[in-house]
Amino acid sequence: MLSKMFLNHKTKYPMHVAIIMDGNRRWAKKKGKMHIYGYKKGIQAAQKAIKFSVLNRLKMLTLYAFSQENRNRPILEIKTLLNLFFMALDSEKNNFLKYNIKLKVIGDKTYFDNNLQSCIFEIEKITRNNNGLNLNIAANYSGRWDLIQGMKRVANGVKKGFFSIEDITENMFSQFLSIDDFIPVDLVIRTGGEKRLSNFLLWHIAYSELYFTTVLWPDFNQSIFKRAINSFISRNRRFGRL
Known part of the structure; x- marks a missing residue:
């Protein structure tokens, strides 16, 4: 059920929220801890964001x-990150089914080892028919990479005669991107105080509202998520109209 504070704003409620989860390492440093401690707490913050999204019926x-x-980070840190990613996915498998979540990992998955690729494939397969929250996790992702791989797929389709250049439209091209179930991003939230998009979902955020907070990602919670959505609700989205 939607939180009471949102009930009067259903028509302006965001369908698709994207979050740049920034600040794990700085959070750990402030606590005098190793980076891995910040990443583990960051996973807990992600779980809270997912739960909030399910309860508030985000699409x-x-x-x-x-x-x-x-x-470009140190090899050991990358291995640690990917190992945590594997463990988080594997441990949440049953919750994805329980809460009717459809998972999709977007990005160049060929970079991952066989165990992680197999884990992703299995969870995507068993959640494929879920019709609750669509959860995309961008891992080894780049907005520019996404556009280039989409253009290559379109060019290959033209080359093989599946369609012509004249058939290419915005909606058609969207189907060749990582998020092929195209729902434009309504709201982008970035934690950690930086005010940039860092090569994230460049096609999808053309008309997104942006919300920046100095809160470091491990401290992100339901209250901050509500604050971001209330900010979105208060805005007048004109899409070029007067």
């Missing part, structure tokens, strides 16, 4: 977990 939630640029 789609996209979480930016690991960018292609993050691969």
Whole structure:
């Protein structure tokens, strides 16, 4: 059931929220802890965001977990991150089924080892027919990569005669991107105080509302999520109209 504070705003309630989960390492440093401690707490914050999205009937939630640029970090840190990602997915498998969540991992999955790829494939398969929250986790993702792989797929379709250049429209092209069940992003939330999009969902956020908070990701909670959505509700989205 929608929270009471949102009931009068159903028509303006966001369908698709995307979150840039920033600040895990800085949070750990402030606590005098190792980076892995911040990442583990960040997973708990992600679980809270997913639960909030289910309870408040969001149609789609996209979480930016690991960018292609993050691969420039030390090898040991990357291995730790991906191992935590594997364990988090595996441990949440039953909850995805219990809460009717459809999972999709977007990004270049060929970078992952066989165990992680198999885990992703299995969970995507068993949740494929779920019709509750659509949960996208962007891992080894880049907005520019997404556009390029989409253009390559379209070009290949034209080359093989499946369709012509004249058939290409915005809606048609959207079907070749990582999120092929195209629901434009209504609201982008970024934690951690930075005010940039960091190569995230470049096609999907053309008319998104942006919400930046200095809260570091491990401290993200239901109250902050509500604050971001209330900010969205208060805005007048004109889409170029007067």
